[in-house]
Amino acid sequence: MNQSSAEQRTSPARAADSMESAARERVIRLAGFDQDGIADGPGLRCVVFVQGCPHHCPGCQNPQTWAWEGGAETTPSELRDRIFSTVLDTGVTFSGGEPFEQADALADLAQMLRPRYDVASYSGYTFEGLLKLSEKRPGVMRLLRSIDILVDGPFVQARADRLLLFRGSGNQRILDVPASLAAGSAVWTKDPAWVGEDGSARVAGAAFE
Amino acid sequence: MVTEILKRDGRLDSYDESKIVRAVERAMRDSGRSDFSSAATLGVKVSDELSAVSKDGRASVDEVQKAVETALVKAGYEDVAKSFRLFRADRTRTREKNSALMHTFDEITTRDARDSDLKRDNANVDGDTAMGTMLQYGATAAKEYNEKFLLRPEQAKAYREGDIHIHDFDFYALTMTCCQIDLIKLFHGGFSTGHGFLREPNDIRSYAALACIAIQSNQNDQHGGQSIAQFDRGLAPGVAKTFAKRYRTDLAEALSLLAPDGAAVPDADRMKAVFATAEARSGEKPLLGGSPAFDAALRADILAAAPELPEAALDKALAYARKTAEKETDEATYQAMEALIHNLNTMHSRAGAQTPFSSINYGTDTSPEGRMVVRNLLLTTEKGLGHGETPIFPIQIFRVKDGVNYNPGDPNYDLFQLSCRVSAKRLFPNFSFVDAPYNIQYYKPGHPETEVSYMGCRTRVLANVHDPDRAISTGRGNLSFTSINLPRLAIEAHGNEAKFFAGLDAMMDLVAQQLMDRFEIQARRKVKNFPFLMGQGVWLDSDKLHWNDEVREVIKHGTLTMGFIGLAETLVALYGHHHGESDEMQQKGLAIIRRMREYCDALSAKTKLNWTLIATPAEGLSGRFIRMDKKRYGIIPGVTDHEYYTNSFHIPVYYKIGAMEKIRKEAPYHALTNAGHITYVELDGDMARNVKAFEAVIRAMHDAGIGYGSVNHPVDRDPVCGYNGVIGEVCPKCGRRESDELIKFERIRRITGYLVGTLDRFNDAKRAEEHDRVKHGLGGSGSAGA
Ligand code: SF4
Numbered sequence: 001m002n003q004s005s006a007e008q009r010t011s012p013a014r015a016a017d018s019m020e021s022a023a024r025e026r027v028i029r030l031a032g033f034d035q036d037g038i039a040d041g042p043g044l045r046c047v048v049f050v051q052g053c054p055h056h057c058p059g060c061q062n063p064q065t066w067a068w069e070g071g072a073e074t075t076p077s078e079l080r081d082r083i084f085s086t087v088l089d090t091g092v093t094f095s096g097g098e099p100f101e102q103a104d105a106l107a108d109l110a111q112m113l114r115p116r117y118d119v120a121s122y123s124g125y126t127f128e129g130l131l132k133l134s135e136k137r138p139g140v141m142r143l144l145r146s147i148d149i150l151v152d153g154p155f156v157q158a159r160a161d162r163l164l165l166f167r168g169s170g171n172q173r174i175l176d177v178p179a180s181l182a183a184g185s186a187v188w189t190k191d192p193a194w195v196g197e198d199g200s201a202r203v204a205g206a207a208f209e
Numbered sequence: 210m211v212t213e214i215l216k217r218d219g220r221l222d223s224y225d226e227s228k229i230v231r232a233v234e235r236a237m238r239d240s241g242r243s244d245f246s247s248a249a250t251l252g253v254k255v256s257d258e259l260s261a262v263s264k265d266g267r268a269s270v271d272e273v274q275k276a277v278e279t280a281l282v283k284a285g286y287e288d289v290a291k292s293f294r295l296f297r298a299d300r301t302r303t304r305e306k307n308s309a310l311m312h313t314f315d316e317i318t319t320r321d322a323r324d325s326d327l328k329r330d331n332a333n334v335d336g337d338t339a340m341g342t343m344l345q346y347g348a349t350a351a352k353e354y355n356e357k358f359l360l361r362p363e364q365a366k367a368y369r370e371g372d373i374h375i376h377d378f379d380f381y382a383l384t385m386t387c388c389q390i391d392l393i394k395l396f397h398g399g400f401s402t403g404h405g406f407l408r409e410p411n412d413i414r415s416y417a418a419l420a421c422i423a424i425q426s427n428q429n430d431q432h433g434g435q436s437i438a439q440f441d442r443g444l445a446p447g448v449a450k451t452f453a454k455r456y457r458t459d460l461a462e463a464l465s466l467l468a469p470d471g472a473a474v475p476d477a478d479r480m481k482a483v484f485a486t487a488e489a490r491s492g493e494k495p496l497l498g499g500s501p502a503f504d505a506a507l508r509a510d511i512l513a514a515a516p517e518l519p520e521a522a523l524d525k526a527l528a529y530a531r532k533t534a535e536k537e538t539d540e541a542t543y544q545a546m547e548a549l550i551h552n553l554n555t556m557h558s559r560a561g562a563q564t565p566f567s568s569i570n571y572g573t574d575t576s577p578e579g580r581m582v583v584r585n586l587l588l589t590t591e592k593g594l595g596h597g598e599t600p601i602f603p604i605q606i607f608r609v610k611d612g613v614n615y616n617p618g619d620p621n622y623d624l625f626q627l628s629c630r631v632s633a634k635r636l637f638p639n640f641s642f643v644d645a646p647y648n649i650q651y652y653k654p655g656h657p658e659t660e661v662s663y664m665g666c667r668t669r670v671l672a673n674v675h676d677p678d679r680a681i682s683t684g685r686g687n688l689s690f691t692s693i694n695l696p697r698l699a700i701e702a703h704g705n706e707a708k709f710f711a712g713l714d715a716m717m718d719l720v721a722q723q724l725m726d727r728f729e730i731q732a733r734r735k736v737k738n739f740p741f742l743m744g745q746g747v748w749l750d751s752d753k754l755h756w757n758d759e760v761r762e763v764i765k766h767g768t769l770t771m772g773f774i775g776l777a778e779t780l781v782a783l784y785g786h787h788h789g790e791s792d793e794m795q796q797k798g799l800a801i802i803r804r805m806r807e808y809c810d811a812l813s814a815k816t817k818l819n820w821t822l823i824a825t826p827a828e829g830l831s832g833r834f835i836r837m838d839k840k841r842y843g844i845i846p847g848v849t850d851h852e853y854y855t856n857s858f859h860i861p862v863y864y865k866i867g868a869m870e871k872i873r874k875e876a877p878y879h880a881l882t883n884a885g886h887i888t889y890v891e892l893d894g895d896m897a898r899n900v901k902a903f904e905a906v907i908r909a910m911h912d913a914g915i916g917y918g919s920v921n922h923p924v925d926r927d928p929v930c931g932y933n934g935v936i937g938e939v940c941p942k943c944g945r946r947e948s949d950e951l952i953k954f955e956r957i958r959r960i961t962g963y964l965v966g967t968l969d970r971f972n973d974a975k976r977a978e979e980h981d982r983v984k985h986g987l988g989g990s991g992s993a994g995a
Contacts, residue, residue, distance in 0.1 A: 035867050036868045036892065038892055039898075039899075042900045042901045042902070043899070043901040043902050044868070044906070087867075088867070088905060088909050120712040162941030163941055163942065166898075169292045203895075
């Protein structure tokens with residue numbers, strides 16, 4: 001019973017994603033796209049908002065991205081071209097919705113972008129959850145291997161805190177993905193651009209009196 | 210029999226037939242007649258006529274006039290009747306004009322600044338205070354006078370009807386716009402403010418205090434902003450003086466502690482003389498970074514004066530004294546900078562109603578003293594005023610220069626990075642770029658006065674056709690400027706490009722004449738009319754003049770400037786799109802602005818005066834032009850359908866465009882607008898959390914050839930808990946909701962280059978513009994709850 005309801009919550013986009021033949025490009029179901037973003041990671045970034053999310057966290061800022069339908073279809077190479085045309089942006093963030101529901105297509109995109117851009121992804125899954133998921137879905141591991149930073153875990157309203165850097169709630173972590181994969185467990189990034197000069201991943205004392 | 214006359218204001222006056230006779234005589238003279246004897250006859254006829262109609266012996270002014278006209282016509286003097294009518298009409302107009310002036314005074318007196326656009330015209334004056342109101346009476350009356358007496362009819366018409374805008378019109382006959390103050394020159398040997406003589410300052414605290422006084426004093430002589438061209442170099446000697454003093458006293462103290470018993474060492478008084486000798490012998494002064502000849506001389510002198518003192522003890526004392534003095538000097542400099550910012554935000558000029566518009570340029574002095582000034586200025590700016598509020602003044606301008614502060618390894622690169630961090634939190638400093646081709650062209654290494662300086666709002670003065678050897682920033686400024694309503698010329702051209710350019714040329718002819726007329730008025734002013742600016746030699750070459758001399762020759766160092774507003778709406782009116790929308794329109798836009806620049810250059814070549822083109826900062830004006838044009842032409846989509854015309858060559862704030870694209874589109878206009886320009890990039894979100902993004906934008910500006918630029922981003926503050934950052938409805942720190950309590954969040958925004966604390970003092974058009982701003986590139990707000 002539980003299993004089947006969880007199944008129902010699974011993305012048709014993901015199903016299409018993995019069935020895609022190598023000859024045809026994979027499809028990304030897109031909820032929105034921004035350039036010159038400053039709120040979803042350090043530097044100026046493009047933000048790819050994907051459509052569809054299974055988590056339904058209470059207090060989610062983008063509930064319009066939950067539905068599996070809606071949004072617009074695009075391809076990794078189309079998005080790549082949009083990102084390349086921005087000139088100023090040095091990073092790309094996958095957001096949503098749940099990026100890992102469209103892991104294969106986003107992995108394709110991330111591979112087109114690196115190393116010119118640093119690539120980060122949000123996820124409502126935890127790193128550990130993603131590792132487990134990757135046993136069934138190879139695309140999840142492909143995407144993990146293609147990104148630099150993962151901000152993981154669902155939004156938990158009770159732990160919401162607006163003084164956090166690039167995160168919504170205190171349970172979320174900013175992980176160095178290559179290091180985490182190498183260690184086999186979650187490793188926080190040390191990059192001060194992500195976690196602040198003091199490493200607290202919160203707004204430093206200097207930002208207010 | 211008529212005995213009394215009822216005047217328009219309700220008063221009664223006695224009837225006087227001779228007044229009627231005189232009026233008729235004047236009308237006869239006006240129509241070229243000289244048979245004045247009949248005037249007397251007519252006077253009698255009028256009296257009779259009035260007696261016949263009046264029942265109570267009274268006649269109204271209108272009745273009298275009517276009777277005179279009838280009598281004239283009956284006597285066959287049609288032409289005289291006509292000139293009598295004209296004369297009366299003229300009197301009526303004058304009377305109406307007077308009462309219009311009085312109505313304006315009434316608005317100034319009784320209406321709250323919040324409801325009156327007139328009173329909020331200048332966001333920096335508190336229109337509700339007594340002094341602010343008095344200023345506005347003066348400005349209103351002065352404008353009336355200037356229009357009636359000083360403008361030619363065609364100029365008055367163009368100004369009144371909104372073809373052009375004459376900036377600072379209330380000061381039309383009185384003074385020039387602004388000046389870049391050279392502090393080093395001013396402080397040398399001390400100066401007088403007109404209220405007393407101030408001797409050359411002796412430590413960093415008095416240097417900073419006098420810098421404020423210089424700004425305040427000059428603000429009373431000019432109507433525009435006041436700027437210090439080389440703030441770091443100007444105050445560096447103050448740091449050196451403070452250091453020398455501390456070093457001396459710390460050394461005396463250290464010696465007295467470290468010297469072995471019985472060894473006589475110079476005490477504090479004696480040390481003064483020792484320092485003076487060492488300075489005289491070495492020709493150097495004690496400096497933060499050390500000065501080899503002085504340091505050697507000092508060491509030798511002390512050993513000579515204290516033969517029993519072991520060298521090791523002396524070296525220990527010297528090292529200790531230097532380190533301690535450095536630290537004390539740093540603290541003193543911080544306090545001086547803190548005081549300076551407080552001062553500039555609270556002091557008043559102009560009868561106490563206005564905080565001086567102050568700007569300071571800095572960033573390229575690599576001396577340890579200059580660096581200490583800038584670092585502490587930035588740190589105190591970052592900290593904010595007493596309760597952490599964002600300082601509104603001065604406008605700070607960090608001057609970026611390759612090889613000096615732009616790249617890792619450059620001596621002041623740390624200060625550039627600190628500037629980015631501070632601006633990401635406080636909106637200042639802005640950034641000016643010496644490396645832009647049209648700025649570097651004048652740059653001579655070793656001559657800081659050739660580095661471009663900007664007046665906070667954007668004004669720039671550098672080239673000098675009057676005196677090409679002195680293409681410098683200091684001691685010069687803008688004389689006056691007038692802006693052209695470009696969109697109206699475009700609307701009137703009905704899509705006909707040739708017609709537009711013909712109209713533009715004619716308008717520039719008119720403006721050139723008007724600026725020349727104003728120059729002539731300004732040129733006749735005397736040194737004594739500018740006791741500080743000219744009397745103290747702040748303006749270039751004014752030190753060569755006497756108290757009663759005309760300023761004509763020296764003000765030729767200044768600029769005569771044309772400006773423009775609404776290039777975007779102009780392009781839409783002419784071609785259907787603006788320059789943000791296509792490269793083709795960009796070319797069209799550049800063609801228009803190039804035409805204006807070439808016109809100015811040609812005039813400069815011809816007259817040997819500095820004619821320049823400015824990208825007008827549009828406060829007040831942006832709403833004035835469009836209101837008039839809406840009335841004239843109705844709502845034209847993309848042209849008159851907003852509350853304001855777009856600022857100069859900017860891409861409209863309501864048009865969504867990437868940051869780089871905006872920079873790339875606006876940069877070529879910087880090269881053309883040699884009297885000043887600024888580009889803003891709007892970013893949404895808390896910039897202080899992402900300084901890397903901020904720096905990326907500034908670097909993009911530098912590399913694209915922008916001359917002067919800044920990033921606009923929201924800066925909010927909760928006065929209750931002191932949180933500074935972006936605040937929505939709820940304070941992120943204390944969770945307070947704005948609607949729950951009386952105390953509102955403070956929201957700092959930038960308006961025409963100046964910061965304004967709340968939106969109250971914005972005039973309506975600027976408020977609408979603030980509201981319409983599209984943050985470049987950003988729409989959504991992150992996910993995973995972030
Ligand atoms: S994972 Fe993100 S998008 Fe999905 S519900 Fe949670 S907060 Fe919303």
